[in-house]
Amino acid sequence: MTDPVITAKNLDLTFETNDGPVHALKDVSLDINKGEFVSFIGPSGCGKTTFLRCIAGLEQPTAGEISVNGMTPDEARRARAYGYVFQAAGLYPWRTIGRNVKLPLEIMGFSKAEQNERTRRVLELVDLAGFEKKFPWQLSGGMQQRASIARALAFDADILLMDEPFGALDEIVRDHLNEQLLKLWARTEKTIGFVTHSIPEAVYLSTKIVVMSPRPGRISDVIDSPLPRERPLDIRDSAEFIEIAHRVRDGLRAGHIDD
Amino acid sequence: MRTAFVTGCARGILMTRLNAIIPALTVVAVIVAFWTLCVIPMNAHLTADQAQRDGMVLTPEAPRDRQELSGLSLALKNPAIIPLTYVQTRPRLPSPHQVVQELYDTVIDKKITSKRSLVYHGWVTLSATLLGFVMGTTLGIMLAVGIVYSRTMDKSVMPWAITSQTIPILALAPMIIVMLGAIGIQGLFPKSIISAYLSFFPVVVGMVKGLRSPDAMQLDLLRTYGTNSNQGFWKLRLPSSIPYLFASLKIGISASLVGAIVGELPTGARAGFGARMLVGDQYGQPMVTWAALFAAAITAAMLVAILSVIERQTLRRMGMGAA
Numbered sequence A: 001m002t003d004p005v006i007t008a009k010n011l012d013l014t015f016e017t018n019d020g021p022v023h024a025l026k027d028v029s030l031d032i033n034k035g036e037f038v039s040f041i042g043p044s045g046c047g048k049t050t051f052l053r054c055i056a057g058l059e060q061p062t063a064g065e066i067s068v069n070g071m072t073p074d075e076a077r078r079a080r081a082y083g084y085v086f087q088a089a090g091l092y093p094w095r096t097i098g099r100n101v102k103l104p105l106e107i108m109g110f111s112k113a114e115q116n117e118r119t120r121r122v123l124e125l126v127d128l129a130g131f132e133k134k135f136p137w138q139l140s141g142g143m144q145q146r147a148s149i150a151r152a153l154a155f156d157a158d159i160l161l162m163d164e165p166f167g168a169l170d171e172i173v174r175d176h177l178n179e180q181l182l183k184l185w186a187r188t189e190k191t192i193g194f195v196t197h198s199i200p201e202a203v204y205l206s207t208k209i210v211v212m213s214p215r216p217g218r219i220s221d222v223i224d225s226p227l228p229r230e231r232p233l234d235i236r237d238s239a240e241f242i243e244i245a246h247r248v249r250d251g252l253r254a255g256h257i258d259d
Numbered sequence B: 001m002r003t004a005f006v007t008g009c010a011r012g013i014l015m016t017r018l019n020a021i022i023p024a025l026t027v028v029a030v031i032v033a034f035w036t037l038c039v040i041p042m043n044a045h046l047t048a049d050q051a052q053r054d055g056m057v058l059t060p061e062a063p064r065d066r067q068e069l070s071g072l073s074l075a076l077k078n079p080a081i082i083p084l085t086y087v088q089t090r091p092r093l094p095s096p097h098q099v100v101q102e103l104y105d106t107v108i109d110k111k112i113t114s115k116r117s118l119v120y121h122g123w124v125t126l127s128a129t130l131l132g133f134v135m136g137t138t139l140g141i142m143l144a145v146g147i148v149y150s151r152t153m154d155k156s157v158m159p160w161a162i163t164s165q166t167i168p169i170l171a172l173a174p175m176i177i178v179m180l181g182a183i184g185i186q187g188l189f190p191k192s193i194i195s196a197y198l199s200f201f202p203v204v205v206g207m208v209k210g211l212r213s214p215d216a217m218q219l220d221l222l223r224t225y226g227t228n229s230n231q232g233f234w235k236l237r238l239p240s241s242i243p244y245l246f247a248s249l250k251i252g253i254s255a256s257l258v259g260a261i262v263g264e265l266p267t268g269a270r271a272g273f274g275a276r277m278l279v280g281d282q283y284g285q286p287m288v289t290w291a292a293l294f295a296a297a298i299t300a301a302m303l304v305a306i307l308s309v310i311e312r313q314t315l316r317r318m319g320m321g322a323a
């Protein structure tokens, strides 16, 4: 096994709110190796987003250690180590889809030609070729979310952090994007952290499934998937797949019974 | 590109007119009707005095007795004077058609080089307005950027900006004009200072709000790119603030015009809308005052309309015009 690119050790995070402290993460330890596809699944409010934000250096844990590529998350963020897809698309309304995708490229100083080339390529990847000149409000919610994925892919970071990127999409588009994402992952060997509410999606995509439970948010199960890296869509009907899905469901139930 | 912009403007104005024409005309009609009615009681006494000198028989006969009556009852007792209230040369309240006549004479008939042309006076006030507006807007934007990016400025500048607007401009304007006059600065510039003084404030308030309008996710997105604050300003904060800026500019330009006019009052300036208002007052020519008043109001409306068109064009080009 290679060295882990992301390690979290005994992570704790408490938000101080007006209604008193909210214990969002408790004693979270996890290693993510290079090239892994890790899904985070768990009920609403169990700290999935918070954990992803800790990895991204957008949130400071109150205790514990976390490192990304051997650096602190803050350093990794400044080194542009990852692309982040937020729970909502968050496109800038005054920029066309093409210029939204170019935003990180402009900031990182890519040449004009390179910007155009990359924008064309990633928009094609998310099936939005031809929508470059449209403004966000002219696109459906799902298309906007795909544009935000294209934006995160555009600068080719080694790590991709995605917070429920496909939550707003219909089943067919979701299947298609899942397939595309797997292909992209296989081809580029990116390390992916992926938050989802869907058990089939988590099992289909991941090499590692992290089941979380709420109040306080913690990891209740980590499942290393025995599925091969090469996964046609119909693998979802195999006995192996169903067995893993069962284990995830059991993990989620256990978290609920705890309450 | 330019022609496209110009035709776009023309279409914009046309659209505005079509959509706004009915309610706006209704309001104007109501105001003009009310005004027309008010002319009768307002001018009744001086009309009666004049009519009596011209040999008309009035009830009551004695001028002193007439003073006891209200304008309205005087007019009702002497219906014959009613038409005359509309054609006085020095009325207390000029009738609408007299003001329109005066506007026509001084805006269209007079050569614009004439000292009686309202176009000439308008340009004197407008140039001070525009210079002051540019100065005020520039200052306002700079202060807003400072306030948003520096905690110290946020704490120190904002209270002073608010305080500055609580000082009555009528008290301040003469001081500014006289002090600048004492060091040899006269004409356009002192008036512009007053315009700038009035117009920077809405720009500060609007721009601070606008520059702070990006939500947490939009800001976090830039953080994930390791963006520095300079890039954050140009790529996110400034574009987010544009709709707020235009709202402020529209308030600011009207305030600038008021400032320029107020700046013309205290020193008895010889040119400008303010000067015309004073002249009309001092020489008993109410039509001159009223024409200047209306010309100023029309100028303000046109300035705001021009800004609205630019606003619509800009927001449309930024993809925010559809909403």
Ligand SMILES: Nc1ncnc2c1ncn2[C@@H]1O[C@H](COP(=O)(O)OP(=O)(O)OP(=O)(O)O)[C@@H](O)[C@H]1O
Pocket: A015, A016, A017, A022, A023, A024, A042, A043, A044, A045, A046, A047, A048, A049, A050, A051, A217
């Ligand atoms: N900035 C914040 N301030 C205060 N409390 C917060 C903040 N962010 C999150 N929380 C709280 O922390 C807990 C975990 O939130 P988080 O957003 O990580 O949940 P989640 O697992 O992503 O939920 P969902 O599936 O609904 O997105 C919640 O109880 C939430 O209310």
Ligand SMILES: [Mg+2]
Pocket: A048, A049, A050, A087, A163
């Ligand atoms: Mg979440």
